[in-house]
Amino acid sequence: MDARITLRVDGRDRSLTVDTRTTLLDALRDHLSVTSPKKGCDHGQCGACTVLLDGRRVVSCLTFAVAHDGADVTTAEGLAEGGEPHPVQRAFLEQDGFQCGFCTPGQICSAVGMLEEVKAGHPSHVTDDLTGPVTLDDEEIRERLSGNLCRCGAYVNIVAALREEADS
Amino acid sequence: MIPFEYLRAGDPAEAVAAVAERPGAVFLGGGTNLVDHMKLGVAEPDMLVDVSRLPLDRVEETATGLRVGAAVRNSDLAAHPLVRERCPMLARALLSGASGQLRNAATTAGNLLQRTRCPYFQDVTTPCNKREPGSGCSAIGGYTRYHAILGASEQCVAVHPSDMAVAMVALDAVVIVLGPGGERALPLADLYRLPGDTPQRDTVLEHGELVTAVELPDLPFARRSAYRKVRDRTSYSFALVSVAAALDLDGGTVRDVRLALGGVAHKPWRAVLAEEELRGKPATEDAFRRAADAELAAARPLPGNEFKVPMARNTIVATLRDLTEEGR
């Protein structure tokens, strides 16, 4: 069964016809050729498909595109406005926060979404004082980015990249 | 995945009516469990009724406590100031589950109604009584590391995977359900079933019944409460065992206590026996251990998960000890 939907992807309105079974991830990749979100597991267990959906980080593989008619989607490609890397992307470059690069767009979208959550005062599993302000130390960064697996083992450098962001 | 119709419901009643009249229809919340199951072939609905945008996305203070809308996202519930202040164990339980991305999508009702992560249940090439009644239980005699030690049956040894529900059961949460015949309220503890001979049924809900809210009665001493989750991996993984606990101390004596276990049974396990054992007793490690033993006396571990009994005991003791020390 097909449905006609419109998505705003990386700042552009895109209309498309999707099978109701098409996930947001497949809509982006197969229908719109937006391939920066990656399919690492297709079951919400790796985070490679992370995008910002209406500003919040989500895994795009576990949601159907048809449920997001009218939504705003930002991918790692869209974070680089005019091709200029986003500060988080620059920090990844500086700290060598990736190797094969496959999980990287998801890591970056996740990191950008995470920084917003911190700004909003959201606690995490490792926050000592649930009612106090949140300080983004290394332990917090690690926990908050644990939804993005990296098999190359770039975590140490990813944390270093986000530490720069946390300090700035 | 079979083709399906998609309907975005305008209000709860419309959603209930749409699902109730069609055997193959299901509610779609955040989708993090349902979409997964549809890809695996575990669920094959022919219609999805999207309830994620219904106006059920608020946490409200009521005369008796908090009312949490069914569509409140897990991350928003965990971050809610009243939840953090009044029931830290619930915020902690939520934050120990899944990942930031999944918590942003998963809803309160969806979390409650998520299905077991038993790998045999999720693998349609293996027999499973929960997925296909009468086909047999593959977990028995198989890989049981994440399976039940309490309340299981010969037909099913799966566990309920939620963290949030463990804390809510400890908090005596009440579930508000809208059905074709109207609204009803039931204790969350009574929503869940043990597998018995009908493991295909996780809960007592009837087809077409929609969870619209969860009520959390005010429990003043839950301001000092904790959720301890023991797992193989530091983050983004399911519990081997978990403990939700709130402790009300009168000097060195336990005036009241709430205790629930996760990762041990087909449902979030309210440790009633341990609570009874503890009330009026001194808040000592010995007493905590006796209480844990009282609860776990009925444990029937499987070959491969015997460790869960001492792990659960130690975790209960450690959690209560930490709360006691915090209270001093």
Next chain:
Amino acid sequence: MTVQDRVVGTPSPRVDGRAKVTGIAAYAYDRPVDDPVYAHPLQATIARGRVAAIDDVAAAGVKGVLAVVTHRDAARLADTEDAELSVLQSDEVAFRGQFIGVVLAETPEIARHAAGLVRVEYDEEPHDTELRADRTDLYAPEQVNGGFATDTDEGDVDAAMAAAAVTVDEIYTTPMEHNNPMEPHSTVAIWNPGGGFPEAPRLTLFDSTQSVHSVRSTLARVFGLRPEQVRVVSPYVGGGFGSKGMAHAHNVLAVLAARAVAGRPVKLALTRHQMFSLAGHRTPTIQRVRLGADEAGRMTAVAHEAVEHTSKIKEFAEQTAVGTRMMYAAPNRRTSHRVAALDVPVPSWMRAPGEAPGFFGLEVAMDELAAACGLDPIELRARNDPRSDPESGRPWSGRHLVRCLREGAARFGWEDRPVVPGTRRRGRELVGMGVASSTYPYYRFPGSRAVVAYGGRGRYTVRIGAADIGTGAWTVLTQIAADALGCPLGAVSVEIGDSGLPSATVAGGSSGTTSWGSTIVAACRSFRRVYGDDPPPGAEAGDDMPENPDAERYSMHSFGAQFAEVRVDADTGEIRVPRMLGVFSVGRVINPRTARSQFIGGMTMGLSMALLERSVLDHRTGHVINHDFAEYLIATNADVMDVDAVWLDEEDVHAGPLGARGIGEIGIVGAAAAIANAVHNATGIRVRDLPITPDLLLR
């Protein structure tokens, strides 16, 4: 002679970095193609037997389905000698999860749905997937992976053990593990019926591989084509760790599918679940390690006997005990490998095959020997450091293990290690430290060629069909070429990842930089020899990898020392690793930035191996039941705290023009042992079976 360093040795940023952080780097499946067809494989649900019947009527009837290809109608292959690649050629099922067909459709949703409608009946036969050391059908393979002898035996181990003052004789096990690169094995295959060299290739693959040329030659052979008729393109690869080192069955399946819809590109990506049966794995191992020493800790005997599995249809015998042959001085030495051929998927390379599991056994045993001798584990290793290779008698090209251990001890604060295990508490946690040695051989594979072309205005292009699977090869080769040409980094573009480029060997065996790098150096020198420093635009010259006569004269290995600190929760047994440090001796480091990432990446995978990874074969069904990322746990960010790596400032003058020995795998070797030894130091509990999970440490 080594090349003049200018950018070699500097931490140049990755040339592919910007494309990767912005997500525009196109991996195999991302490649835009017109009018694609989507493939969804069908897999056997028995572990052994025959396909008796396939009912695909319902599937074929779904609107949008183009074909259901099975053994009944798949094209016949020209070469079926490699049974792993003999896809859809018979009704036989040799392991659960094996391909028995593929559904081709206009959309991925239709393909998946239709695949679910195919009904298959089997004649099932009893299967056997369980590895045990007491199996009566264990056999000695002709050789083990890498071309090493299966067994070695020198002196009299049994007599030496009987006479030794101190002995260790224990069994160590490591589980079946899966590479699990983040990018699933993906192929876009186009079969062009009219195509033929030189006009257009008959077969084009956009593939995710560690070796475009190996995939090309394999598929050419399997499909009866000339290599020139096949083109394999793979510029970006989302990790491999050995599992993409060779063509696997999905490549053949994709080509069979492409032939069935000739002209249209077929897109096939294995699902994460499918990768557990179709993309290789690390064999489980059962290792008996025996060590004998005198009172002073001088070793008299070392024996390492490994039992492992392979698949019935294709032998892959991992070299588990080979590293033990050269590691420590002992006059009496024995190693052996025994294999059970089971009804399991085909095992293959996984990061440091042999050394990674083998050094868990050996280096935990060394820790046990140190304790039995009352010696510091570093001192024990120093006392048994051989002056020449005990196996071959050759001199070392550079063995600096003890320097690595001592340097690491100073940096890590080793003197603070609790002497008595299980005695140091911090709050509710037990804390401890462990150490282990690491090593990896110097490999340099012949068969690469590079071509240098001058494009005018100071710009050079260097072409070689190499692969950057995250290693930094792209960047490092650019640095090497720039120095070899004597021009700035920005003046050189390196082209890799296309079989249309000059031939290159596999990105494996930590050999990429040494093999391709020395080839590029040779090509650049040839270019300068012919054209001098002022070449005309269009000038082009190439060369092959030069011989390295020293490789026969010296025993060449990298070495390292792995340190770990652990904290174990006294109540729950939960294990944290607050610190890891690796000190490595690898010859010259070409790029400190990417090298450090490789080292700490390997150590991180070692941590993951130590605490988390285990593929659970359900012997009743014959398949890995924890076949996804929720159940097959790999380290998350939260598991990895302070991991750091440093290296000795050195150059191996025997290791070719670059003085480098390779760094991709050594980081994982010994890491799990260091953690196991730290767990023992913290708790007093000796865990000899990986992974080390909380339940094993409960009291």
